[in-house]
Amino acid sequence: MVESIKDRVAIIGMGCTQFGELWDKSRVDLIVEAAKEAYADAGIEQKDIQAGWVSTYYDTSGITGQALAAPLRLPYLPITRIENACASASDALRNATYAVAAGIYDRVLVLGVEKIKDQGLSGLAVRNLDLGGLMFSMTMPGMFSMLATKYFDHYKLSPEEGKHMLAHVSWKSHKNGVNSPKAHFRKEVSMDQIIKAPIIAWPLGLFDCCGVSDGCAAAIIVPAKDAKKYRPDPVYIKALQMCVAPGDGTTSTKYDYLHVESTVRAGKTAYIEAGVKKPREEIGMAEVHDCFSITEAVIMEDLQFSERGHMKDDIEAGFFDLDGGLAVQPDGGLKCFGHPIGASGLRMIYEMYKQLQGKAEKRQLKNPKLGLTQNLGGQPPHCTNFVGIFGT
Amino acid sequence: MAVGITSYGAYIPLYRMSRDVFYKAWGGAKMPGERAVCNHDEDSVTMAQEAAADCLRGIDPKKVDGLFFATTTQTYLERLGASILAVACDLREDVRTMDVTDTLRAGTSAFAAAADAVKAGSDKNILITAGEHRMAAPAGDFEMALGDGAAAVLIGTENVIATIEGSYHISDEFSGVWRVDGEQFIRAWEDRMVYDKGYSEVLEKGIKGLLKKYNMKTSDFAKVVYDTTLESRRHPQMAKQLKLADEQVQDPLFDTVGNIGAAHALMMLVAALEDAKPGDKILWASYGNGVDAFILQVTPEIAKLAPRRGFKKHLAAKRMMENNHRYLRWRKIVPLERARRSEQSPTSLSTLRRDSKIALALYGVRCKKCNTPQFSQGGSYGYLTPLRVCVDCQAIDEMEPYKFSGRKAKIFTYTEDNLADSNDPPTTVNVIDWDGGGRGILDMTDRGGAKLSVGMEVEMTFRKLYYDRGVHNYFWKTRPVRC
Numbered sequence: 001m002v003e004s005i006k007d008r009v010a011i012i013g014m015g016c017t018q019f020g021e022l023w024d025k026s027r028v029d030l031i032v033e034a035a036k037e038a039y040a041d042a043g044i045e046q047k048d049i050q051a052g053w054v055s056t057y058y059d060t061s062g063i064t065g066q067a068l069a070a071p072l073r074l075p076y077l078p079i080t081r082i083e084n085a086c087a088s089a090s091d092a093l094r095n096a097t098y099a100v101a102a103g104i105y106d107r108v109l110v111l112g113v114e115k116i117k118d119q120g121l122s123g124l125a126v127r128n129l130d131l132g133g134l135m136f137s138m139t140m141p142g143m144f145s146m147l148a149t150k151y152f153d154h155y156k157l158s159p160e161e162g163k164h165m166l167a168h169v170s171w172k173s174h175k176n177g178v179n180s181p182k183a184h185f186r187k188e189v190s191m192d193q194i195i196k197a198p199i200i201a202w203p204l205g206l207f208d209c210c211g212v213s214d215g216c217a218a219a220i221i222v223p224a225k226d227a228k229k230y231r232p233d234p235v236y237i238k239a240l241q242m243c244v245a246p247g248d249g250t251t252s253t254k255y256d257y258l259h260v261e262s263t264v265r266a267g268k269t270a271y272i273e274a275g276v277k278k279p280r281e282e283i284g285m286a287e288v289h290d291c292f293s294i295t296e297a298v299i300m301e302d303l304q305f306s307e308r309g310h311m312k313d314d315i316e317a318g319f320f321d322l323d324g325g326l327a328v329q330p331d332g333g334l335k336c337f338g339h340p341i342g343a344s345g346l347r348m349i350y351e352m353y354k355q356l357q358g359k360a361e362k363r364q365l366k367n368p369k370l371g372l373t374q375n376l377g378g379q380p381p382h383c384t385n386f387v388g389i390f391g392t
Numbered sequence: 393m394a395v396g397i398t399s400y401g402a403y404i405p406l407y408r409m410s411r412d413v414f415y416k417a418w419g420g421a422k423m424p425g426e427r428a429v430c431n432h433d434e435d436s437v438t439m440a441q442e443a444a445a446d447c448l449r450g451i452d453p454k455k456v457d458g459l460f461f462a463t464t465t466q467t468y469l470e471r472l473g474a475s476i477l478a479v480a481c482d483l484r485e486d487v488r489t490m491d492v493t494d495t496l497r498a499g500t501s502a503f504a505a506a507a508d509a510v511k512a513g514s515d516k517n518i519l520i521t522a523g524e525h526r527m528a529a530p531a532g533d534f535e536m537a538l539g540d541g542a543a544a545v546l547i548g549t550e551n552v553i554a555t556i557e558g559s560y561h562i563s564d565e566f567s568g569v570w571r572v573d574g575e576q577f578i579r580a581w582e583d584r585m586v587y588d589k590g591y592s593e594v595l596e597k598g599i600k601g602l603l604k605k606y607n608m609k610t611s612d613f614a615k616v617v618y619d620t621t622l623e624s625r626r627h628p629q630m631a632k633q634l635k636l637a638d639e640q641v642q643d644p645l646f647d648t649v650g651n652i653g654a655a656h657a658l659m660m661l662v663a664a665l666e667d668a669k670p671g672d673k674i675l676w677a678s679y680g681n682g683v684d685a686f687i688l689q690v691t692p693e694i695a696k697l698a699p700r701r702g703f704k705k706h707l708a709a710k711r712m713m714e715n716n717h718r719y720l721r722w723r724k725i726v727p728l729e730r731a732r733r734s735e736q737s738p739t740s741l742s743t744l745r746r747d748s749k750i751a752l753a754l755y756g757v758r759c760k761k762c763n764t765p766q767f768s769q770g771g772s773y774g775y776l777t778p779l780r781v782c783v784d785c786q787a788i789d790e791m792e793p794y795k796f797s798g799r800k801a802k803i804f805t806y807t808e809d810n811l812a813d814s815n816d817p818p819t820t821v822n823v824i825d826w827d828g829g830g831r832g833i834l835d836m837t838d839r840g841g842a843k844l845s846v847g848m849e850v851e852m853t854f855r856k857l858y859y860d861r862g863v864h865n866y867f868w869k870t871r872p873v874r875c
Contacts, residue, residue, distance in 0.1 A: 120732065121733060121734055137733075137814065138821040139812045139819075141807075141811055142809030142819065147805075149805045153805075153846040199810060200811050201807045201809040245771070247770055248771075250774055250823060250833040251830075252764075252766075252783045252784055252831060253830070378771070381771075381833075382771040
């Protein structure tokens with residue numbers, strides 16, 4: 001890393017829509033609602049925006065920069081559409097932040113949106129990749145369950161022990177999600193319900209999988225030096241790291257299916273960028289990519305929150321619960337919000353932003369310290385991975 | 393120069409269905425025994441590939457000069473199955489390929505043509521592989537009587553295990569059993585007439601014609617191997633017509649495999665060769681719009697043929713299908729509710745053409761710098777793609793071809809996915825590490841109720857991944873080691 005992004009750019013406003021199966025809303029409704037909330041929060045008007053970055057995955061949510069320009073009628077601005085799978089929104093923020101840090105723009109709108117539920121499918125559509133057609137037909141739960149199968153085998157967890165560990169991950173998030181008014185699912189679920197739920201791809205049952213939802217989130221970013229002109233409590237970007245795997249995990253026998261290498265590497269560089277020495281102690285809260293319970297569990301080791309092979313101890317001891325040592329998914333995570341692909345990265349940051357400002361209502365942590373978001377796209381053997389750190 | 397059979401192979405699908413299961417589902421007449429049922433991802437081409445691979449065990453495929461594919465259930469009407477098989481069997485490009493179709497004698501007709509080509513000196517080694525997947529409408533006797541399977545022989549001049557001593561042919565235009573373009577199921581005329589005027593009369597004429605031509609009698613033969621029909625009585629009746637001793641009659645496989653059409657005579661011959669002794673004479677005849685009949689003489693070379701799965705091992709390794717619904721589902725006979733999953737992207741023939749050796753022969757590469765074998769799959773979704781940069785040492789354009797198809801592998805991790813759309817749920821996908829190096833991610837088939845585990849040994853099998861808008865997409869899957 002040549003230079004750090006730490007404390008050079010600030011977030012002065014954010015918006016986030018209700019997440020869920022929004023049958024009565026279009027992607028235009030979602031974009032307008034998130035942008036409106038962000039403008040009001042920042043105390044600016046739309047005409048103040050100089051550039052935009054927009055993230056969507058499925059073309060049903062819009063194509064080109066017009067995915068943002070047209071719904072908001074942004075007048076002939078430079079707008080870029082970002083697609084980096086499930087990490088698209090985080091990458092949109094990263095690119096926009098660099099433009100602001102470079103001194104090119106003073107006020108930039110970053111917005112992530114996904115309108116998935118209009119597709120009429122169960123689970124996520126495997127995107128039409130036009131790669132010739134010859135590929136297997138497994139789904140996302142199938143791909144991530146392979147991580148659990150290998151982890152259980154390697155660390156000699158019995159099916160019961162493994163299921164219990166994973167169930168705690170989902171149980172904790174559902175408990176947190178009750179206090180998130182914008183979440184898709186706001187109901188506590190018992191450990192027993194989680195463990196006994198129908199199996200989607202062993203060992204992942206229904207409650208080990210996040211929902212599929214529509215949603216949108218937005219942020220307004222400005223140079224750090226200007227931030228206090230807009231509000232007394234801006235949130236500063238401390239680190240933004242992106243790490244993309246070279247597609248090696250299903251080709252090289254070196255990959256162990258016990259971790260996600262790009263998470264490890266993005267985490268390490270983010271800690272260096274933010275000057276974090278002891279992540280387990282210095283990070284006060286995290287929103288991570290809990291597309292499946294096993295994903296979140298393994299991330300605890302990959303981000304050095306838990307020792308290798310010991311995530312189970314920390315998970316079951318409640319270390320990542322809302323009242324634990326390091327609250328993970330204080331808003332309920334993807335588990336409760338669902339996962340509108342192009343929006344999730346910014347939704348994670350929205351929670352960090354509100355917590356750091358002390359505006360997280362019933363979820364408010366006493367001492368949030370630094371907030372971390374981790375947002376991955378793809379599958380364990382070859383992920384696109386983002387880690388961001390935010391603070392006051 | 394003796395011309396004859398130099399190797400043989402066979403393939404019987406893993407799954408069998410007791411005829412009692414059909415009877416319980418539909419009623420009608422009871423029929424004894426069981427039949428072979430190919431999986432939903434198998435067809436005449438994939439089974440013919442399995443038999444061909446079994447036949448080529450221990451033999452360099454680059455020495456084969458031609459491949460004749462025999463079937464009445466060709467997957468394309470205008471596109472050569474033999475050319476798909478030539479790539480899947482890793483033959484040279486300068487080989488003779490031909491599909492022999494439209495008759496239940498296709499297997500023996502291909503055999504005769506290949507033998508003549510080798511005798512004439514045009515080619516040294518020709519592979520004949522017959523795969524068959526005939527269908528009959530549900531609730532009838534034919535559905536119970538049919539079977540699925542494949543058999544193959546290699547004809548050449550070196551290490552001949554059975555020489556071809558003579559042949560005789562009859563052509564007969566009567567259509568007792570037939571199928572027209574556009575129809576899925578076979579049709580048949582009234583059965584007494586079909587068998588009396590067809591099989592029983594014409595086959596006898598063919599066999600007696602052969603004997604007369606070479607001035608031989610049935611007692612000269614250790615085994616008489618002749619086709620069966622779609623019912624069980626005509627085959628033993630033919631033994632009486634020919635006055636054969638019981639030990640001369642080769643079992644017609646009616647109770648174990650079912651009638652596998654154009655592959656049937658070849659399968660029976662493979663079974664006969666497995667038990668044959670040097671010096672045995674075999675009379676071999678097939679029936680279908682006439683007769684192809686041959687005299688074969690077994691040589692001492694038969695003892696030297698390396699062990700193969702052939703007929704017996706494939707027959708013994710089986711799983712019974714417990715109900716008729718699964719059969720109907722695999723055959724796509726009844727419409728089923730579709731899973732709410734996204735549509736497959738359209739097949740790109742230009743991509744398939746570029747990747748044909750990857751898809752059909754399971755070729756990957758090996759890095760000449762670090763010797764790491766690598767299967768030609770990309771990142772997300774395991775799509776097939778040529779590899780030019782080494783995954784381990786990043787060397788660029790230092791790759792040499794490396795074939796994975798004959799190698800066994802161990803499961804590194806796997807999933808049984810209940811959400812994915814499948815004709816045989818759950819969709820089972822495994823990440824495998826091949827013996828000798830290299831990793832891949834492939835579908836698994838023929839699980840047969842096997843409990844999977846990390847470290848379990850699997851082998852490669854050539855299958856149809858899916859059919860899309862007129863294109864049969866063939867690729868490889870893993871299966872638990874069959875036998």
